[in-house]
Amino acid sequence: xxxxxxxxxxxALEPRETIARMLGLPLEEVxxxxxxxxxxxxxxxxxxILNEDQLGLDKVTAVIEVKVTPQRQGGFDTIADRISRxxxxxxxxxxxxxxxxxxxxxxxxxxxxxxFVSDRLASLEGVVxxxxxxxxxxxxxxxxxxxxxxxxxxxxITP
Amino acid sequence: MNGSPSLRNRLSRAVRDIPxxxxxxxxxxxxxxxxxxxxxxxxxxxxxxxxxxxxTVFALERGATHYTSNLGYxxxxxxxxxxxxxxxxxSYDPQTEVLVTVGVSExxxxxxxxxxxxxxxxxxxxxxxxxxxxxxxxxHGVPVVVETRPENGFRLTREMLEAKVTPxxxxxxxxxxxxxxxxxMNRADLLDIAAFACExxxxxxxxxxxxxxxxxxxxxxxxxxxxxxxxxxFLHGFSKAWxxxxxxxxxxxxxxxxxxxxxxxxxxxxxxxxSLSQKAALEALARPAFDIGEMVQEYRRRRNFIxxxxxxxxxxxxxxxxxxxAFPSIARYGLSSRDFALQLLEEEKVAVVPGSAFGACGExxxxxxxxxxxxxxxxxxxxxxxxxxxx
Numbered sequence: 001x002x003x004x005x006x007x008x009x010x011x012a013l014e015p016r017e018t019i020a021r022m023l024g025l026p027l028e029e030v031x032x033x034x035x036x037x038x039x040x041x042x043x044x045x046x047x048x049i050l051n052e053d054q055l056g057l058d059k060v061t062a063v064i065e066v067k068v069t070p071q072r073q074g075g076f077d078t079i080a081d082r083i084s085r086x087x088x089x090x091x092x093x094x095x096x097x098x099x100x101x102x103x104x105x106x107x108x109x110x111x112x113x114x115x116f117v118s119d120r121l122a123s124l125e126g127v128v129x130x131x132x133x134x135x136x137x138x139x140x141x142x143x144x145x146x147x148x149x150x151x152x153x154x155x156x157i158t159p
Numbered sequence: 160m161n162g163s164p165s166l167r168n169r170l171s172r173a174v175r176d177i178p179x180x181x182x183x184x185x186x187x188x189x190x191x192x193x194x195x196x197x198x199x200x201x202x203x204x205x206x207x208x209x210x211x212x213x214x215t216v217f218a219l220e221r222g223a224t225h226y227t228s229n230l231g232y233x234x235x236x237x238x239x240x241x242x243x244x245x246x247x248x249x250s251y252d253p254q255t256e257v258l259v260t261v262g263v264s265e266x267x268x269x270x271x272x273x274x275x276x277x278x279x280x281x282x283x284x285x286x287x288x289x290x291x292x293x294x295x296x297x298x299h300g301v302p303v304v305v306e307t308r309p310e311n312g313f314r315l316t317r318e319m320l321e322a323k324v325t326p327x328x329x330x331x332x333x334x335x336x337x338x339x340x341x342x343x344m345n346r347a348d349l350l351d352i353a354a355f356a357c358e359x360x361x362x363x364x365x366x367x368x369x370x371x372x373x374x375x376x377x378x379x380x381x382x383x384x385x386x387x388x389x390x391x392x393f394l395h396g397f398s399k400a401w402x403x404x405x406x407x408x409x410x411x412x413x414x415x416x417x418x419x420x421x422x423x424x425x426x427x428x429x430x431x432x433x434s435l436s437q438k439a440a441l442e443a444l445a446r447p448a449f450d451i452g453e454m455v456q457e458y459r460r461r462r463n464f465i466x467x468x469x470x471x472x473x474x475x476x477x478x479x480x481x482x483x484x485a486f487p488s489i490a491r492y493g494l495s496s497r498d499f500a501l502q503l504l505e506e507e508k509v510a511v512v513p514g515s516a517f518g519a520c521g522e523x524x525x526x527x528x529x530x531x532x533x534x535x536x537x538x539x540x541x542x543x544x545x546x547x548x549x550x
Contacts, residue, residue: 003456011533018537021467022460156510157186157199158404159289159338 004033005042012046051146053138061090061106061135062113065099066121067128076100079126088116099131110134177296180289181516185500189510196539197510198527201338203402203483205457208450211401211443218438225434229426230418231259231410232437238444239410246447247370248383249393255415258422259432259440263368263396263409265425268294270364270392270411273420274330275300282323283332284315285518286339286486288366291332292518303328306520309477309488313342317351324355330362333381336369336481339517339526341462343481346379353384363391368409369482371400371451374459378481382412389414392421399482400451401443406436458483461529461536468540472547483530486514490523492550500525507542 007019016034020027037043052059068079076094080101084092091104103121107113113132122130138146167175189195206212230236236253244250251257260266267290275281277299283291284305295302303323307313315333333352335344344352356363365381382393396409411421425431443450465485469476476487489499496513503509514524529536 003460006456007460014533015537018464018533021464022533024463024467152204154200154202154204155186156189156195156197157182157512158201159180159182 002033004030005037008034008043049142049144051138053146058108059106060108060110060113061104062117063133063135064103064105064117064121065095065131065133066101066103067130068100069126069128070100071126079124082124083121083127086116086120088113088120173296173299177293180293182289182512185497185510185512185516188501189504192504192508195504195508195510196531196535196542198529198531198536198539199510199512200528200530201484202404202530203399203454204530204532205402205454207401207403207406207439208443210445211403211439211450214442215435215439218435223434223438227259227431227434227437229422229431230257231432232434232441235259235437235441235444236410238441240412242444242447243393243395243412247367247378247380247393247395249380249388249412251412252415256412256418258411258418258425259437260396260409260411260425261429261432262398262407263366263394264290265407265429266392266394266396266409266411266421267291267364267366268297269421269424270394270417271295271298271300271330271332272424273417274298274362274392278327279329280325280327281330281332282320282328282361284319284334284337286313286337286514286521286524287334287517288338289516291334295332300330301327304518304520306518307340307342308520309475309486309524312477312480313337313340313486314344314348315352316348317355320352320355324359328359328361330364331356332364332366334366334368336373336378337484338369338482339484339512339514339521339524340477340486341479341482341484342477343373343376343378344381345376349379349381349384353381353387356390357386361390363387364394365391366394368394368396368399370395372455372458372483373481374455374462375480392417397440397443400447400454402454403436403439403443406433406439408432408436408440458529461533464533464536465527465529465540468536468544472540472544474543474547483528485527485529486524487527488524492547496522496525503543503546507546509539509542509546 007014016030020030070076071078088105089103090106093102095102117130117132236257239257240251240253271294275298280301280303281295282303284307292302305319305323307315367380370378381387382391392411392413394411397403462479469487474487476485479485496515500511500513512526514521
């Protein structure tokens with residue numbers, strides 16, 4: 001992967017000047033390449049990685065396994081697209097194995113998610129079955145540990 | 160026996176006459192201050208790879224808590240021999256030519272003690288790691304310094320060695336990529352030095368602890384060159400490339416006669432390296448490319464950043480090519496490197512190590528380690544720029 005993307009994936013807020021120095025490139029080139037990635041849709045957005053457990057939000061997240069019937073034209077994509085467009089669905093993946101789609105669905109509470117599953121999701125044409133699991137605690141998201149502060153145990157001066 | 164002066168007089172002269180490391184001295188000052196950004200740390204800021212830590216815990220649970228063979232676990236020596244062959248281009252017999260030690264520091268100490276008789280001269284280059292001179296003196300050898308210079312990228316040349324060699328010279332000690340200068344050697348220079356060592360029939364120690372950390376060109380080890388394997392003790396360890404400093408695990412590879420001699424000292428003084436650290440090292444060797452690749456890339460980015468930042472603020476610095484140190488010159492500010500470092504610490508709370516800690520010719524330079532986060536590096540560069548703008 002392009003080193004520029006690696007840097008942005010680690011810290012999207014890294015100043016462009018710093019990135020230019022790190023890669024030994026002119027600032028304009030870095031800005032241009034980021035703009036190109038955005039335009040081509042390789043970079044689809046920038047988000048903060050939150051430790052939501054710490055915020056005490058009125059929110060639950062469910063992981064839902066969905067079995068679907070692929071359609072004659074469009075295969076899994078048509079049904080997956082229809083499901084993905086619900087704003088409650090935060091992530092959606094096509095999977096190999098015992099089920100077809102894996103969804104991460106958010107709602108205010110258990111009842112709201114249950115209502116989404118029964119009213120919207122399970123009733124869609126092509127959805128064969130669903131299996132819903134509620135998330136209890138987040139330990140790691142996007143490669144970041146959620147419950148550990150960073151501490152540098154090193155001495156301040158070493159040979 | 161009352162009062163310490165008389166006790167001091169009764170100390171071994173070889174020990175009494177050697178000053179404490181200038182690093183230790185500076186550490187005592189820095190450690191009294193709070194919220195310092197330190198570019199003074201000669202060890203990776205990365206954590207030891209998790210699979211290594213996890214398997215060390217497993218080894219502890221499984222009871223790997225006993226003495227090992229003096230040479231180290233055979234399984235580890237086999238893995239080391241394979242790694243050295245792959246990475247540094249020299250092949251060794253794990254049965255007789257590999258010795259696992261408590262860090263490269265122990266390996267160096269064993270090597271000089273195994274080789275030197277009182278009065279034997281050792282050619283080594285400064286600025287260099289703080290231990291070399293002391294290790295030679297402890298072994299009753301005579302340290303003969305060759306001073307490297309920024310004009311040629313702190314590289315060592317045959318001419319510099321020719322100027323200092325005498326009939327009493329027995330040993331040549333090299334460390335590239337270099338702490339504290341970040342210098343590396345190119346292959347042509349190394350070939351000259353290899354020829355010099357062969358013609359003068361010198362023994363050689365090459366400390367390749369930073370061998371994996373070369374950013375623009377692949378590292379060439381002296382030991383891979385013609386005629387060198389038989390006369391060279393190759394030193395390497397896990398502290399830098401795997402971020403395992405606290406594990407204290409190093410190793411030496413050499414001709415069986417040399418390893419046997421080193422092993423004798425090791426056997427009577429250390430017995431063996433920590434069993435757990437040896438297990439950790441074995442796991443580390445399972446997928447070195449995976450562990451080291453990302454770190455090297457990150458160091459390269461930081462190297463680029465710090466070199467660009469120095470250039471922009473007008474600080475002279477030869478381009479650092481390896482290890483994780485930059486060694487800028489502060490000669491034009493009319494301060495000793497120690498005073499510069501102290502004032503920088505006091506005014507801007509940035510810790511660097513005065514170049515003089517690495518030998519007399521390090522005076523006029525600072526060692527800035529970029530083994531710290533980009534956020535720290537950015538802030539440190541902002542402060543350093545403000546500091547020198549006032550001078």
